[in-house]
Amino acid sequence: MSQLTYSLVVNGPVYGSQSARSAYQFAQAVIEKGHVIKSVFFYQDGVTNGTALSVPANDEFNLTKAWQSMAQQHDIRLETCVAAALRRGILSEDEANQHGLAQHNLAAGFEQAGLGSLAEAMLTQDRVVQF
Template identity: 80%
Template sequence: MSQLTYTLVVNGSVYGSQSARSAYQFAKALIGQGHTLVSVFFYQDGVTNGSALTVPANDEFNLVKAWQDLAGDHGVRLETCVAAALRRGIVSQDEANQHGLSQNNLAEGFTQAGLGSLAEAMLVQDRVVQF
């Protein structure tokens, strides 16, 4: 079996749907099989996966932290669509400065990117899988 490169596109919110958790489980499985996960692009409600203000109950799986750990352990880029994120109140420090906001809440390890980043991934990676 040859090693493939992947980008995942996550459209589902951090909690409230199974989409993001399924994407995370898929990511772990493909890395476990020796493939390379280059990036995860969070789009639509998926941008909520990048909120630093998500606090699950003590007995619930912390998906934001899981994404952060995956990125740190495997060098995966975590990108939130900047336009979708701003509409949903997920703001990086740079965007907060640009828009005159006093606060930001993009979780550590996540960046904000445009759709060009997703378009490039679709051209460069062997596989792009949407959740």
């Protein structure tokens, strides 16, 4: 079987629905089968996966840290839609500076990107899977 490249689109929030966790589990399975995840694009409420301020209970799975670890181990781009993130109060340092805000809260390893990045993934990856 030949190696396929994937990009994922996550629309569900970090907590409160199964969408983001399912995407993470799918990504694990894809990697275990020898395929490559190139990027994960967090869109709509999915951008909450990229907040540095989420603190789950000690007995809960920390999905943000799991994404960060997977991305670091497998060279995966974690991209939050910049427009959706700004609407939900999730800002990179650059965006905070641009909008005159003193704080930023985009988690390490995540970057903010436009829909052009998602369009590029759709054109260049073998598979794009939405959650």
